[in-house]
Amino acid sequence: MAASGPARSGQARPSPCWSYRGLPPLATAPVGRMVLCAVRKQLLVSSRCGAWAGPLLRKSSRIHDFNQEEIREKLQAFPGGSIDLLKQESGVAVLTVNNPSRMNAFSGTMMVELEEKVSQLESWTGGKGLIVRGAGGTFCSGSDLNAVRAISNPQDGMKMCMFMQNTLTRLLRLPLISVALVEGRALGGGAELTTACDFRLMVPGSIIQFVHKHMGLVPGWGGAARLVHIVGSPSALKLLAGAVKVGPELSLQIGLTDGVLEAPQQHKGDDTGTVLRQAGDWISRYTTGAAPVIQAVKKVVLSGRELPLYEALRTEKDVFGTVWGGPANLQALASKPKHK
Numbered sequence: 001m002a003a004s005g006p007a008r009s010g011q012a013r014p015s016p017c018w019s020y021r022g023l024p025p026l027a028t029a030p031v032g033r034m035v036l037c038a039v040r041k042q043l044l045v046s047s048r049c050g051a052w053a054g055p056l057l058r059k060s061s062r063i064h065d066f067n068q069e070e071i072r073e074k075l076q077a078f079p080g081g082s083i084d085l086l087k088q089e090s091g092v093a094v095l096t097v098n099n100p101s102r103m104n105a106f107s108g109t110m111m112v113e114l115e116e117k118v119s120q121l122e123s124w125t126g127g128k129g130l131i132v133r134g135a136g137g138t139f140c141s142g143s144d145l146n147a148v149r150a151i152s153n154p155q156d157g158m159k160m161c162m163f164m165q166n167t168l169t170r171l172l173r174l175p176l177i178s179v180a181l182v183e184g185r186a187l188g189g190g191a192e193l194t195t196a197c198d199f200r201l202m203v204p205g206s207i208i209q210f211v212h213k214h215m216g217l218v219p220g221w222g223g224a225a226r227l228v229h230i231v232g233s234p235s236a237l238k239l240l241a242g243a244v245k246v247g248p249e250l251s252l253q254i255g256l257t258d259g260v261l262e263a264p265q266q267h268k269g270d271d272t273g274t275v276l277r278q279a280g281d282w283i284s285r286y287t288t289g290a291a292p293v294i295q296a297v298k299k300v301v302l303s304g305r306e307l308p309l310y311e312a313l314r315t316e317k318d319v320f321g322t323v324w325g326g327p328a329n330l331q332a333l334a335s336k337p338k339h340k
């Protein structure tokens with residue numbers, strides 16, 4: 001691997017509790033309190049079940065409560081491509097955005113399928129990690145512009161936006177350590193998708209670009225809010241207002257990317273395999289271990305990221321209770337480990 005591990009710029013990180021200067025902290029606003037309860041409930045229910053599952057959980061983890069069925073039906077009218085999920089024995093799944101004839105743009109049915117695949121991952125008891133990638137050597141070019149044109153009325157646009165926000169929020173909240181593997185281009189909604197993963201890896205020559213300004217838009221799938229958390233508000237503002245083409249070098253510099261992989265070995269005719277293997281090796285350092293422990297790690301970090309300190313500490317205690325005295329803990333104690 002040419003480079004790996006975070007190469008942060010050392011700039012100030014945003015506050016982890018979603019309360020920014022000038023805005024009321026979520027905990028003090030009624031809507032905010034509801035969201036916090038939902039996040040905490042999600043963490044606790046999933047801890048008790050040992051899986052991130054259940055209809056209650058799925059409902060409570062939504063950011064927007066609206067009739068999803070209606071937009072789901074409309075989206076079904078725009079077919080093409082697929083979202084493929086491969087759950088591997090290693091506990092690391094591969095989610096592929098698959099619509100290469102349109103540079104992996106999201107058709108309506110792909111948006112619906114993504115939500116279905118996230119539901120499946122929420123109830124994957126043995127899961128530890130997730131690699132999100134695009135088919136055919138490129139990541140994703142955002143929404144399918146044909147579908148966007150057809151549903152460009154404000155009402156449907158808002159519903160599609162809320163649908164995708166809900167799905168991508170649930171993707172980020174999976175109890176799996178997730179990484180977006182960026183080959184080729186991640187444009188518009190594709191760039192937003194990369195921010196719904198815990199980490200991003202880039203291949204030399206690849207580009208992440210929030211092209212929304214050029215489309216007369218701003219991100220609507222939650223990508224702006226998440227980008228601010230990842231790179232801080234000055235860099236986020238530059239990337240969005242400048243629709244900057246972010247290559248691996250700049251991406252590492254600003255902390256958008258966590259590693260740069262080696263270029264695919266084209267002469268061996270196995271580009272996808274090579275890059276995917278590298279991503280698998282990269283993530284394995286974080287997913288090695290018992291699934292309940294890896295899931296617990298993600299949950300405590302997630303609560304630290306999304307909840308105010310008091311709530312996060314309570315959640316951490318509860319998640320701690322699910323692993324204390326558990327099989328992995330007892331096995332480790334019996335082996336008298338020395339952490340040299």
Ligand SMILES: CC[C@@H](C(=O)O)C(=O)SCCNC(=O)CCNC(=O)[C@H](O)C(C)(C)COP(=O)(O)OP(=O)(O)OC[C@H]1O[C@@H](n2cnc3c(N)ncnc32)[C@H](O)[C@@H]1OP(=O)(O)O
Nearest residue numbers: 101102103105141142143144145146187188189215219220
């Ligand atoms: C809500 C909107 C916002 C969001 O979701 O937040 C968005 O995502 S809007 C979409 C933003 N994306 C774009 O605007 C991408 C526009 N396309 C391009 O810039 C280029 O196609 C490319 C992605 C840079 C690739 O260029 P190139 O390598 O030269 O290939 P082609 O241009 O020939 O593309 C091949 C083929 O793919 C079709 N394509 C690509 N992207 C989309 C898309 N987003 N929706 C629909 N179709 C797309 C492209 O039209 C070509 O098809 P044919 O013309 O039939 O050959």
